[in-house]
Amino acid sequence: MILPPSDPQFTGRGFDPAAALRATHPAMPAPTELCAAQHAFLERTRALVSSDEAAQARAEIAATRARWAVRGTAIAHDATSWDAERALARRQLQTRLAAVLAGYAELRKAQRSHFAALFTKAQLPLPALDPHVVLPADPELTQYRSPFSLERRGPLSAGWLNTMQVQDRSFARREIGHLVVDADLSVDPDATWGLNELFGLVPLHQAWLSVACGTVFTPASNGRLMIAAALHNFYSRVNLSLRDEWGLSEGAVSAEVTLFIAALRPDGGEVLHSLVSARALSSDGDDANGELPDIEQRPFNLLAATETAFRAGESVMVLAGVSVRSASALNDMRASVRPLLWWGLDELRIGVIA
Structure with a gap:
């Protein structure tokens, strides 16, 4: 994907087009x-x-x-x-x-x-953006600021299933554009050594949390959407831990924080992600603790175009927010992930391009 220079109104706010990723529907590896x-x-x-x-x-x-x-x-x-x-x-x-x-x-x-090998499959990496999309340098974009008309919590990909134990206290406040991810994720397979080792059964688990604000956008003409979002990090901490449950223990857990833009119809849509921070923690049985690398307390900006073309007059939900994904593979160990993030959506700007 070839991106234009950052819009003059966004200059100096940390825009990094190389970090953008497109999230297709995440799926577990084929059962076979x-x-x-x-x-x-x-x-x-x-x-x-x-x-x-x-x-x-x-x-x-x-x-x-x-x-x-x-x-x-x-x-x-x-x-x-x-x-x-x-x-x-x-x-x-x-x-x-x-x-x-x-x-x-x-x-x-x-x-x-x-x-x-299994943990690599469990992490479900996001694929890269299409490198052939070219964006115009000076599109006309309509600006939206708080209060936003929409707020949303939860995964944006249809069919996603959280298999970790999730206590989700996350919320969005569209009136002021604040986004808070506050949750406890845990996995305790409670499997015996014999089950895992003699039968080769290693449980894989995932969880995906997200919060977003946005607006309903009605294109004035047919075309793809160009979307810019300015978000601000007030506070972000994600802790990971592994605990031994006795046996031939082995375990791994990961977490990643992404910022995203979504353009959604009732039957689906596109979600564009930018990876902000990630960490994987592994152990051959010893208790282990870790944190994701610090995220700077500063504005972050996203700028991208959809591959999907929308019709003039149709209603499109355009959202921007922050998400946390986690994955684990465990044998005679348990894992926990504790994300606490507070971000703000300062503005959305949306336009139609050919």
């Missing part, structure tokens, strides 16, 4: 592809673990879980001791599993490889 990967892992683990070894490993895991249920509760008041003893209990469990399983090292290697 996932089944093939899971089956290959199943065959490798079956060749490495006998039924007797599996029974002994399950017994070790169950005993560790039982001991920690008592000990962890007893020292819950002392965070430092709790963390240290939990880490020690995990290392001791891994030592016992290595003694029980003759193919322990090879099993862990196979597991890490399998998780890396």
Whole structure:
């Protein structure tokens, strides 16, 4: 996609056309592809673990879980001791599993490889914009500022399903253009070691949150829409964590923050994204915590054209906002993501181009 120089009214506000991405309908990898990967892992683990070894490993895991249920509760008041003893209990469990399983090292290697491949599929990256779209340098754009006529919360892609546990307190205030993403995302598969490792079942989960404000635009002539949006970051923090649930543990979780423009009809439309910040966190069983890289507290600007042509006189919902997407792949671990973002939509400008 070839973009023109930034509009003079937007000069100096951080416009970065190279960061723009188009979000097509996100979809999980083909079931046959996932089944093939899971089956290959199943065959490798079956060749490495006998039924007797599996029974002994399950017994070790169950005993560790039982001991920690008592000990962890007893020292819950002392965070430092709790963390240290939990880490020690995990290392001791891994030592016992290595003694029980003759193919322990090879099993862990196979597991890490399998998780890396699956986690790549779980993250559902956004494809790039069409490089052949050319925008005019000086389109006539109609300006819209708060109060906006529309506000919207939730994914903009039809058919998207949040499979994480989501407590969503997000909201938009069209009267002043404020956008707040406030949520708790969590995954606790509560799967036993035997289920995941002997049958090759690794759960993949996703969640997508978004908030936006905008307006209904009626094109005066047939054509594509050119849309400019100015947004301001007041506060953005996203925390990620992984917690061990005891076993041959492996886990990964990711989160990304994007800004977006959407042009929607009742039957669908286009969503144009710009990636602002992203982070992936992985662990082979140790508890882990992380944050997304800081997002500058400054204005951000988006400028893009739709590939879809709209008819003169039809009503088009034009929105701009902020979204958070997360993905996880877990075995005997649980994950959580805590996004808290406060943005403002300063203005929308919309016009028709050939």
